[in-house]
Amino acid sequence: MPLGRRALLAAPALLAVRPAAAESWPARPVRLIVPYAAGGGTDLLARAIAEALRPALPHPVVVENRAGGAGVIGSEVVARAEPDGHTLMAVVSTHVANRYFLASLPYDPIRDFTPVALLSRNTMMLVTGTAQPHADLRAMLDYARRNPGRVGTGSTESLSSFIGQELARRAGVEMPDVQYRSGGQLMNDIVAGHLPVGWTSTASVMPHMPTGRVRVLAASTATRTPFFPEVPTVQEGGIAEFDLSGWVGLYGPAGLPEAVPARLHQALTRAFADPVLQQRFTAMGIEPNLKPAAGLIEAAQREDRLWAAAAAAGTIRKEQ
Incomplete structure (x- = not known):
């Protein structure tokens, strides 16, 4: 249907809202969806970060567990959310792998989300x-x-x-x-x-x-983790070239204004430098690995190549 004159005149003003809103982000509490049950590593990481961000942001980050479907239920909530920076999610690397394991997904794990930051190595x-x-x-x-x-x-x-x-x-x-x-x-x-x-x-x-x-x-990695330095790797146990690990990343819905990830990464950088949060990470066994959106994109692409190769070799198959 053709746009009327009034709609055409209003369009520039509507387009101008999003950058202005991004600059004032957050305007209200931020929902941080963890698509897994409470008590797991991602949940513990998300809650520690949410608390550490309080001094850096004018509104709190509130963690919400939406478990089920290998992370799909909570991730779909974020995929369908308004891309204003007030709904984010913390997911493990299998957010990317799910496309190779599950029979169907209600979203595309790459196209329907905006990478915000890489948070940790698993x-x-x-x-x-x-x-x-x-x-x-x-x-x-x-x-x-x-x-x-x-x-x-x-x-x-x-x-x-x-x-x-x-x-x-x-x-x-x-x-x-x-x-x-x-x-x-x-x-x-x-x-x-x-x-x-x-x-x-x-x-x-x-x-x-x-x-x-x-x-x-x-x-699971090629080298021992500093949290359990006495524990040998699978390679040391006799399985050659065994080296598998994951990560936790922060995403928003597709179309997230660029200013939101930039502002959030600044706040995360300050939070991750706080000795109190560093001590919490050590006590909880979390390996921080903060990188901006580009680092998360690189990790997701590397993960996608790994699973694509495993699917092509027949070592993994989709659920029926």
Whole structure:
């Protein structure tokens, strides 16, 4: 339908609103959607950052858990939100991988979101309970080999699921994937002795170490993590060239004004430099890795290439 004269005259004024609004961001509290259950590593990171941002912003950042569907339910909320900077989300790297694992998505993980900042690196840890009959990775794999299908591997999203199944494939053992909604829930079952082993982030593991009922068997990366320097890598356990890790990124809806990520990155830079937040990160087992939007774009593109190659090789398949 052709635009009337009044609409045409009003258009420049409407276009001028968005930059002005971006400069005054935030005009009200910011919703930070965490599309996973409370208590996991991403949730802990988001809440620590939200608190640290209070002195730098005129309105608070309020964390909201919208768990379900491997992060899809909460992510869809953000994809459909108004791109004014008042609805953001913190997601793990499997936000990108979901397109290769799930039968369908209600959004495009790249096109329908605006990258804001890379927040942290996620070294994944293989954990077990101290009551389980395996003291190290080799012993666990030997036990799983003698008991095919009886050693379930806990996971919380596509990355930890892939790591667990890739370890089993390379070691030549059968270890069924046991899916959880969050690292907190997975760790509760590890502590209680209901789950034989599981892969989760350092941040999810750290709060449970004082119980004395958790044993960490291996790190997923090529080098040991500083949070568990005594824990060998999977490579050290005999699986050559095993090097998998993730990240947590901050996104907004597509069309987010450029001024919002720029302003938020400035506030994040100040917050991440605060010794109090640095101490919290260390206590929680979080590996900060703050980078601007360009750094998150690079990480997402690298992740996309990894999963595309795995799909092409047939090592991962979409759900039916």
